Amino acid sequence: MTVLCGFSVAVNAGGLMTNTNYHIAFDRMMARGASLDIDAAYSNPAGLAWGHEGLQLSLNFQKPWQNRDIETSIPGFLGSDFSKKYEGVASAPIVPALFASYKKDQWAVSAMIGIVGSGGFVKYDDGIPMLNVPIMAKLFATNTALKADQTYSIDSKMEGKQYIFGGQLNFTYKITDFLSAAVGIRANYYDGFNKGHVVATATNPLIVAALGGKSELINLQLDCPQKGWGFAPIVSLAYHNGPLTVTTRYEFRTKINTKNSTETLMINGTNVKTLAETIGPKTTVASLATQLGTDMAGKIAAYLPNVETRYDMPAMLSAAVGYEFTDKLRATAEYHFFDDKHAKMAGNRQDELAGGTNEFLLGVEYDINDKFTISCGGQRTDYGLSDNYQMNTSFACDSWSVGLGGAWNVTEKIRLNAGYFCTIYSDYNKSFAAGTPGSGGYYSTGFAAKETYSRTNNVIGVGVDYKF
Numbered sequence: 001m002t003v004l005c006g007f008s009v010a011v012n013a014g015g016l017m018t019n020t021n022y023h024i025a026f027d028r029m030m031a032r033g034a035s036l037d038i039d040a041a042y043s044n045p046a047g048l049a050w051g052h053e054g055l056q057l058s059l060n061f062q063k064p065w066q067n068r069d070i071e072t073s074i075p076g077f078l079g080s081d082f083s084k085k086y087e088g089v090a091s092a093p094i095v096p097a098l099f100a101s102y103k104k105d106q107w108a109v110s111a112m113i114g115i116v117g118s119g120g121f122v123k124y125d126d127g128i129p130m131l132n133v134p135i136m137a138k139l140f141a142t143n144t145a146l147k148a149d150q151t152y153s154i155d156s157k158m159e160g161k162q163y164i165f166g167g168q169l170n171f172t173y174k175i176t177d178f179l180s181a182a183v184g185i186r187a188n189y190y191d192g193f194n195k196g197h198v199v200a201t202a203t204n205p206l207i208v209a210a211l212g213g214k215s216e217l218i219n220l221q222l223d224c225p226q227k228g229w230g231f232a233p234i235v236s237l238a239y240h241n242g243p244l245t246v247t248t249r250y251e252f253r254t255k256i257n258t259k260n261s262t263e264t265l266m267i268n269g270t271n272v273k274t275l276a277e278t279i280g281p282k283t284t285v286a287s288l289a290t291q292l293g294t295d296m297a298g299k300i301a302a303y304l305p306n307v308e309t310r311y312d313m314p315a316m317l318s319a320a321v322g323y324e325f326t327d328k329l330r331a332t333a334e335y336h337f338f339d340d341k342h343a344k345m346a347g348n349r350q351d352e353l354a355g356g357t358n359e360f361l362l363g364v365e366y367d368i369n370d371k372f373t374i375s376c377g378g379q380r381t382d383y384g385l386s387d388n389y390q391m392n393t394s395f396a397c398d399s400w401s402v403g404l405g406g407a408w409n410v411t412e413k414i415r416l417n418a419g420y421f422c423t424i425y426s427d428y429n430k431s432f433a434a435g436t437p438g439s440g441g442y443y444s445t446g447f448a449a450k451e452t453y454s455r456t457n458n459v460i461g462v463g464v465d466y467k468f
Contacts, residue, residue, distance in 0.1 A: 127156025
């Protein structure tokens with residue numbers, strides 16, 4: 001067995017823990033940092049100083065779907081070349097987002113409610129290599145004359161969920177005819193779980209006999225919900241003069257400290273949850289070691305009842321320049337920086353990052369006539385990844401995203417938006433040196449190994465804006 005870590009699930013655009021696509025205008029154009037429309041309640045709160053006078057609302061629905069696959073290759077393992085692709089399916093139900101703003105003279109107040117971080121489920125029906133491979137290595141070391149698939153069977157399944165729900169409130173003031181500022185705050189609620197099982201059963205009579213007639217090698221059962229809260233101040237500035245709009249926005253880091261509400265944690269028949277509750281709130285690895293062994297106790301420590309884990313949302317800086325070339329043609333260039341390196345993660349994984357996330361966005365919008373608008377855009381996302389950061393339960397891949405869609409002004413008050421974007425990821429290859437068999441390391445199989453992490457992502461969405 002190896003250490004289990006929290007599944008990181010992100011099926012939307014943005015950084016490692018942050019989403020940026022809430023309004024359908026993003027899906028169809030990408031770069032919305034210079035918007036003066038209702039979606040500015042998130043992307044450019046200061047810009048609402050030049051927005052619609054009075055009240056406006058927007059309701060948006062998106063459907064994302066994604067694959068997160070891990071391909072493992074170990075030449076010479078199990079008496080031959082071992083290769084297996086573990087297919088992970090990440091999905092989410094229909095994802096809603098609500099926007100509202102009210103402007104009067106120099107002042108505007110706005111709000112946004114949506115899934116601001118992560119947002120979905122990921123499931124591996126065949127388990128993941130970081131759990132399965134060490135079990136296979138253990139059995140192979142027991143009897144190298146037999147291939148693993150002839151000596152035992154594995155029933156393995158892992159799944160995770162992460163949602164960070166956010167509610168944001170902004171206050172905007174037009175300082176001069178061309179300059180405005182906004183301050184706001186967002187409350188974030190984390191809701192997630194890690195759930196799964198790994199059951200390995202020996203099927204070869206010789207090995208069963210060697211184990212004293214016991215066929216079950218490992219039986220791990222896990223169900224660990226996690227919940228937590230955090231708050232982030234937000235400040236923004238906007239300069240708008242004729243066809244030119246220049247904006248900047250800064251979101252402070254959100255400190256989210258989640259707490260386990262462990263429902264099931266059992267290892268080889270031992271109810272670790274009950275054992276930890278018996279020991280009391282001062283449960284430590286050392287206090288569990290007498291029953292479970294030091295190695296196993298250390299590996300399940302993160303899932304004990306009431307253990308707290310950090311899942312911060314990083315500070316984010318956004319800067320955008322928008323320009324209206326004609327009454328019909330507009331374009332925006334935008335930059336995002338997510339300071340992931342200074343956002344606390346489970347196991348302090350942020351220390352393994354080479355740096356923060358850089359995003360570059362470009363979008364174009366064209367009015368065909370008074371009724372119809374078309375748009376398209378692109379985004380480049382470059383994470384500060386490293387081999388030590390990438391894990392089976394939480395990995396990222398640099399990417400390009402493209403989006404397109406349109407808007408229909410049904411009446412002077414009602415606008416419908418529709419958009420689609422897809423993300424094209426670069427595979428990430430990670431190599432492992434041959435570890436000492438039985439050492440407890442990830443690939444302590446005695447063989448060198450390679451893993452390839454790959455992803456796909458698609459999002460479709462529709463929404464309606466209403467001006468009172």
